[in-house]
Amino acid sequence: xxxxxxxxxxxxxxxxxxxxxxxxxxxxxxxxxxxxxxxxxxxxxxxxxxxxxxxxxxxxxxxxxxxxxxxxxxxxxxxxxxxxxxxxxxxxxxxxxxxxxxxxxxxxxxxxxxxxxxxxxxxxxxxxxxxxxxxxxxxxxxxxxxxxxxxxxxxxxxxxxxxxxxxxxxxxxxxxxxxxxxxxxxxxxxxxxxxxxxxxxxxxxxxxxxxxxxxxxxxxxxxxxxxxxxxxxxxxxxxxxxxxxxxxxxxxxxxxxxxxxxxxxxxxxxxxxxxxxxxxxxxxxxxxxxxxxxxxxxxxxxxxxxxxxxxxxxxxxxxxxxxxxxxxxxxxxxxxxxxxxxxxxxxxxxxxxxxxxxxxxxxxxxxxxxxxxxxxxxxxxxxxxxxxxxxxxxxxxxxxxxxxxxxxxx
Amino acid sequence: xxxxxxxxxxxxxxxxxxxxxxxxxxxxxxxxxxxxxxxxxxxxxxxxxxxxxxxxxxxxxxxxxxxxxxxxxxxxxxxxxxxxxxxxxxxxxxxxxxxxxxxxxxxxxxxxxxxxxxxxxxxxxxxxxxxxxxxxxxxxxxxxxxxxxxxxxxxxxxxxxxxxxxxxxxxxxxxxxxxxxxxxxxxxxxxxxxxxxxxxxxxxxxxxxxxxxxxxxxxxxxxxxxxxxxxxxxxxxxxxxxxxxxxxxxxxxxxxxxxxxxxxxxxxxxxxxxxxxxxxxxxxxxxxxxxxxxxxxxxxxxxxxxxxxxxxxxxxxxxxxxxxxxxxxxxxxxxxxxxxxxxxxxxxxxxxxxxxxxxxxxxxxxxxxxxxxxxxxxxxxxxxxxxxxxxxxxxxxxxxxxxxxxxxxxxxxxxxxxxxxxxxxxxxxxxxxxxxxxxxxxxxxxxxxxxxxxxxxxxxxxxxxxxxxxxxxxxxxxxxxxxxxxxxxxxxxxx
Numbered sequence: 001x002x003x004x005x006x007x008x009x010x011x012x013x014x015x016x017x018x019x020x021x022x023x024x025x026x027x028x029x030x031x032x033x034x035x036x037x038x039x040x041x042x043x044x045x046x047x048x049x050x051x052x053x054x055x056x057x058x059x060x061x062x063x064x065x066x067x068x069x070x071x072x073x074x075x076x077x078x079x080x081x082x083x084x085x086x087x088x089x090x091x092x093x094x095x096x097x098x099x100x101x102x103x104x105x106x107x108x109x110x111x112x113x114x115x116x117x118x119x120x121x122x123x124x125x126x127x128x129x130x131x132x133x134x135x136x137x138x139x140x141x142x143x144x145x146x147x148x149x150x151x152x153x154x155x156x157x158x159x160x161x162x163x164x165x166x167x168x169x170x171x172x173x174x175x176x177x178x179x180x181x182x183x184x185x186x187x188x189x190x191x192x193x194x195x196x197x198x199x200x201x202x203x204x205x206x207x208x209x210x211x212x213x214x215x216x217x218x219x220x221x222x223x224x225x226x227x228x229x230x231x232x233x234x235x236x237x238x239x240x241x242x243x244x245x246x247x248x249x250x251x252x253x254x255x256x257x258x259x260x261x262x263x264x265x266x267x268x269x270x271x272x273x274x275x276x277x278x279x280x281x282x283x284x285x286x287x288x289x290x291x292x293x294x295x296x297x298x299x300x301x302x303x304x305x306x307x308x309x310x311x312x313x314x315x316x317x318x319x320x321x322x323x324x325x326x327x328x329x330x331x332x333x334x335x336x337x338x339x340x341x342x343x344x345x346x347x348x349x350x351x352x353x354x355x356x357x358x359x360x361x362x363x364x365x366x367x368x369x370x371x372x373x374x375x376x377x378x379x380x381x382x383x384x385x386x387x388x389x390x391x392x393x394x395x396x397x398x399x400x401x402x403x404x405x406x407x408x409x410x
Numbered sequence: 411x412x413x414x415x416x417x418x419x420x421x422x423x424x425x426x427x428x429x430x431x432x433x434x435x436x437x438x439x440x441x442x443x444x445x446x447x448x449x450x451x452x453x454x455x456x457x458x459x460x461x462x463x464x465x466x467x468x469x470x471x472x473x474x475x476x477x478x479x480x481x482x483x484x485x486x487x488x489x490x491x492x493x494x495x496x497x498x499x500x501x502x503x504x505x506x507x508x509x510x511x512x513x514x515x516x517x518x519x520x521x522x523x524x525x526x527x528x529x530x531x532x533x534x535x536x537x538x539x540x541x542x543x544x545x546x547x548x549x550x551x552x553x554x555x556x557x558x559x560x561x562x563x564x565x566x567x568x569x570x571x572x573x574x575x576x577x578x579x580x581x582x583x584x585x586x587x588x589x590x591x592x593x594x595x596x597x598x599x600x601x602x603x604x605x606x607x608x609x610x611x612x613x614x615x616x617x618x619x620x621x622x623x624x625x626x627x628x629x630x631x632x633x634x635x636x637x638x639x640x641x642x643x644x645x646x647x648x649x650x651x652x653x654x655x656x657x658x659x660x661x662x663x664x665x666x667x668x669x670x671x672x673x674x675x676x677x678x679x680x681x682x683x684x685x686x687x688x689x690x691x692x693x694x695x696x697x698x699x700x701x702x703x704x705x706x707x708x709x710x711x712x713x714x715x716x717x718x719x720x721x722x723x724x725x726x727x728x729x730x731x732x733x734x735x736x737x738x739x740x741x742x743x744x745x746x747x748x749x750x751x752x753x754x755x756x757x758x759x760x761x762x763x764x765x766x767x768x769x770x771x772x773x774x775x776x777x778x779x780x781x782x783x784x785x786x787x788x789x790x791x792x793x794x795x796x797x798x799x800x801x802x803x804x805x806x807x808x809x810x811x812x813x814x815x816x817x818x819x820x821x822x823x824x825x826x827x828x829x830x831x832x833x834x835x836x837x838x839x840x841x842x843x844x845x846x847x848x849x850x851x852x853x854x855x856x857x858x859x860x861x862x863x864x865x866x867x868x869x870x871x872x873x874x875x876x877x878x879x880x881x882x883x884x885x886x887x888x889x890x891x892x893x894x895x896x897x898x899x900x901x902x903x904x905x
Contacts, residue, residue, distance in 0.1 A: 022890070063662045064765050086664065124605065131611055132583050143890060147855045153763040154795040155580065155835035157569045157618045158843075158850060159877065160859045164582070164614025173610075174858075185664030208524050214547065214638045216703060254707030307603035309524035333605055360608035380609050383598040388610050390865035395858070397890055406609070 005048040011138070011146055011177050017049055018175065019144040021400040030171035030402050032072055032110030035097040036117055039364065040170055040405040042371040051112055054177055059152070062087060065183050066135065066152050071112030071176040078111055082183055090184040091130050092121030092284070098294040099301065099365055112176045118168030121288025122219035122247070125211070125330050131167040133182045139166065139174035142396020152180050165391070171402045172410075173395040187249035191259040192275040192283060194235060195244040195266045198222075200312040203244050206269045207331045208309060210246045213265060215258040219247040220331040221287050222312060227327045230292040233283045235273055244269070245283060287329055290364070293338045299324070300343040300366045301336065302350060306359035308333035318353050322346040336364075343370050351378060377406055411458055411841055414875045416506035420463065420486055427486055428464050431508065434476045439514075441465040450509050453494045453501040454556070455842055457758070457812065462489065462503035469514045471589065471597060471627040478625060479595025481508060487871045488593070490621040492532065492564025495556040497759060498840030500568065500620045500876055507874075510625055512563050518542045519628070525603045526633045527586055532563020532626045536570075539631060548633040551578035554836070555744055563626045569618030571836035573669040573700075573743075576794035578634065580836070582617040587630035590616060590623075593867045603630060615862065620838050621873040623866040637702035640668060642739040643712060645719040646693035646726025650674060653695035654769035656722035657793045660699070661766065663718065665711055669700035670794030671743050674773070677750065677788040677801070678742075684749035687742035690726040697793065698743055700736075746790045747801070754786070754803035756812075760819050762826030763835035766796045775825055776800060783818040785811075797835035798826070824849050839877045847879050856880075861887050 004026070006017040021028050029045040031037065033052055051072040059068035062085045069078060075093055082088050095108035096119070115137075120129040136150025149162035166176060195206055203222035210217045223236065223243045231237040236245070246266070248258045263272050275283060286292060293301055306314055311332030318337065319326060322345070326337035339346045343366050350361050363376045379385060385407070392399070392410045399410065420427070432440040441447060442464045451459045463486075468474045481488055487507035494501050503509050515531035521543055522528065528539055528550070536557040539550040553572035554560055560570070565581045566588060578584070587601035600613040607613060616623050647653040653672055660667065673681070673689075673696045682689045689696055699715050701708045712729060719727060730736035742749070750757055764772050773789070780787045786803040800822055804815040823833050823843065827850050833843045847856060856878060863870070864884035874881065 061765070061767065063658045064767060065661065066765070118606075118611070120606075128579065128583055129606060131614055132579065141858060145854050145858070147852070147858045149855065149858070151763075151830075151832045151850075153765060153831055153835070155571055155575065155763045155792070155797045156832045157580075157836055157838050158833045159839065159847065159856075160622075160862055161569070161582065161614055161618050162859065162862070164611040164617075165862065167614070168609075168611050184666070188664070211526065212523060212635060214635045214704070216637075250703070251707055251710055253710050254704050257706045258704055305604045305606040305608075307522075307525045309522075330605065358602040359604040360606065362608065377608050381598065383592075383596050384600070384609065384612065387592075387598065387612065387865060391610060391862065394861035394865045394888070397888070 003046050005050060007050045007053050009053045011140065014140045014175055014177055015144050015146055018140055018142065018400060021047070022144060022398050025398065027400045027403045030175050032113040033074065033107045035095060035100070035102060035107050035109035036113050038100045039096060039117060041376050041408065042368040043402070043404040045403070049175060051175065052110065057081060058178060065154070066180060067183050068152060068178060068180040069111050071110065071179055073111050075108045075111055075114055086186050087183045088186045089133065089181060090123060090127035091133055092123040092288050094119035094121050094288050098289055098291050101296055101298065111179050115167050115176065115179055116169060116171050122221060122284045122329050125333070126216070126218040131164050134163040134167050134179060135182055136180040137163055137166055137176050138178040139176045141174040142398065142401045150180065154182060170406050172392060172406050173401065175401065189252040189255040190247065190249045190277055190280045191255050192280040193246045193248070193259055193262045193266065194273040194275065195270045196239055196273070197241040197270040198244055199242070200316050202269050203242065203328070204309060204312045204332050206244045206266050209265055210262055211331045213262070215248065215261055216250065217246050217262070218249050219284060221245050222328045222332065224325065224327060226325040227292050231283065231286055233275065233279045235275060235279065236283060247280065247284060290336045292327070298365065299338045299340050300346070300370070301338050301364040302361055303364040304335040304337065304350065304354060304359060304361040306333060306335065306354060306357055310357050311335055314353050314357060318349050321349045344374050347374060354378065375408070379407065413504065414881065416504065420506040424463055427484070430480060431464065431466050431477060434480065435466060435468050435473050439467045439469065441467070450491065450494070450503060450511070453499060454497045455499040455502070455840065458499050458502050458841060460503045460505060462509040463506055465509045465511055467511045467514050471591065474510065474591045474625055474627055475595045475597055477508070477510060478591050478593055481871060482594045482869070485869065485871070487874055489873050490567065490625045492561035492567065493535065493559050495560040496564060496568055496838060496840065497761070498834065498838040498842040500838050500840040500873070502841055504875060512561065515563070515627065522603065523548070527603055527630055528633055529628065529630045530562055532629055533561050536560050536562055536565055543633055544636070547636050549636050550631055551584055551634050552581050562629050562631065566617050566626055566629055567619065567621050568838045571792070571797070573671060573792060576670055576792065577666050577668050582614060584632045585613065585617060585629060586632055588613055588616060588626055589628035591625045591627055593624065593869070593872050601630065620840060620877050622863055622877060623872065639705045639708045640700060640702035640736060641708050641712060642698055642700040642730045642736045643715060644689065644726065644728045644739055645697040645699065645724045646690040647695045647723060648693060648725055650695040650773045651770040652723045653697055656697060656719055656724070657769070658766055659718045659722060660715055661794065663714065665714060667699050667794060668702035669698065671698040672696065672791050672793035673743065673746065674789040676786060677746055677790050680753050680788060681742035681746050681749040684752055685741045685745050687738050689742055693726055698739060743790065750788050750801045750803065755805045755807065757801045757803045758815055758819055760798065760800045760802065760822050761834045761837040762823050762831055763795065763797045764826050764829050764831035768829040768831070769793070769796070772798070772825060772829060776822060779818055779821050783814055785815055785818055796831065820846060841876055844877055845879050857882070857887060864888065
């Protein structure tokens, strides 16, 4: 059958497209603006369900700290609107267009895509991930049934929390048509304290000291010298050495005091400096979106979640075996590793190391060929895989939504 | 309250089931005499009572697994139970079900300061986690008012909240990992010490699943550093509208307090008479605003909040000067339920959440309902996140009053849904709000949730009769209603 590409403008269209897919046994590839098309296993699904025409803000009440948008609404549009009201998505949305070499399109993807991928940035440790900010949604399941879950309020335990199930499910269970997100005020003031010239172990100790202090640190990253030099922030890029950066946000008097406390706390580890608003914003944006590796070379990239205290050592061990470079965000809990060569080889080293301490690795960037044969998301334990397969079957029994995108078998 | 008809075959096999369970757990772990079973006949929603078939108190994950596997093979139902403090009847026994109590799982297994987390057994109380780490300046943030007694396993099952969740999140935002036994006895682990687990977010799904998906045997929670300072402010207002307005303005200014609570006149009077917290008795509404963090931040924000309070017409204003005073300010709020218990023979507590902006309207409507039913209603709420706790006062010995109170409660919850809110903010659906689920969800909405249930527990042996008003057989839910090749080509825009 030739390619049937659907571009629904309302919920009923989505139902019809999915029912068509079921009746024809022709799976659909669910897409927004295509900014994350490089994420997940490569599949050769012939038909596209393009959600980008279902766009627009449906409800926004700044005083309620809530926004409801159609799933195809561009992230940049939402961020702009929130910014006008001095609010933000506190989990720091991660766009992948730059590392996928699509920066020129200026597209940071849709809200639906953001939720489907559950990619949170550097503030994740303090503010939580995307999953912690999804209050409710409307969707059409792989059965072609329209349904909703959650609501528009902060506190809600009415029924199972399907918002969590949808977040990070990569469009494999249902197609979201509307999402309600919690929004938060932008911090009045931001400071980033830098510590120069620390090694892996010192970096871990410095980040732990900062995160275990009462100073409400919102982010802590360790950039080894090879990565730090890729930063466009002068005080980091030109430092010619490794950098630990610690972010402090909040009301002005509080931030000034805490920044000075953190500086004295970390002074023993090395020379310190401070970034103010603009530089700080740039550094955390680079760090959240891994733009250090948006060089156009498309070296395979891994995103690895492990227990923070073991992150830097794990990165060092993996890289010493595979070559490449990387950095540790989330106080050591999130590694982004750029490893040249065939990812199938590095996958073994990574998965062994991660399995030894507990955690999860994602092949964030690789060629389509690689992604059609290699697991992009770490396979889970047998018990969880069986459970996940049953859940997939419950929501999408015919396998018409993004089959193979998360795991090869469903 | 209508519960599923007990299975007569199971009731007949009772002795055999008890003997088998005793053999696999060591005899002392099984409770079967009527006297001893009494202790388990209800949870915190004590207007409903039922003796279980038997109670098992396993000591190890392997025992939990063996018990569930046995019950799965023999078609015996299970009701999981933590400390039994839940307020929606989630742990209400069933006549034909084994209550599995996790009380013996009471050890803190590991405290890992470098990763800011603790691994604990599910029977450890909420407060005990904080007590285990507070000497190092850490704490566990969610603080339901039953925190002295309630267990962390129960907190995960109910996704419990508390006064601090406005700033620090609910249980679901503070749990990193869970070990769970599925109904067929399989032991699975979700998450761990790392913050982002892969695959479907099943950790998020089981949190708040009210004992319908599995039995929790271990929990890894996030620890936070204690804020350097905390101070509380009391603001009294002549109308609840003014108080509600103040709440919206504080949040609108970008201030997220550690706690932001509101009480109405009846509640203020009841608590002041009970604990003498120094509350003003000549106001219609009282706010408790707690700010925590570095001292300089707390002082700075207190000044801002006081300014907003004055602009909103506050007629009473006090700030705690010492830790003791702060505790006194909170003592009224924290004792609101027992205080109300002193002025009425019985009460039921509702738990709807509404958009903050609807507060004045909802309060007005609740007043009308109170008059209509002839029952008093005292209001305490987590005003910051719109979570209401109306306490409906009644006398269970007066014929028909319980039913009247329940109808009044149901009307309040319908009102919450009508203004864009939800049936329950933190207490759970359980049996209490089960029959109201249709007010908020369509049949189609509920089916998706029940299909998720079927993926975990296809025979529906775990906590049946809770949360969902209608039991559908999983085979029926799994059926597809679209027949191949019979749909016309859809008329949808293409590109």
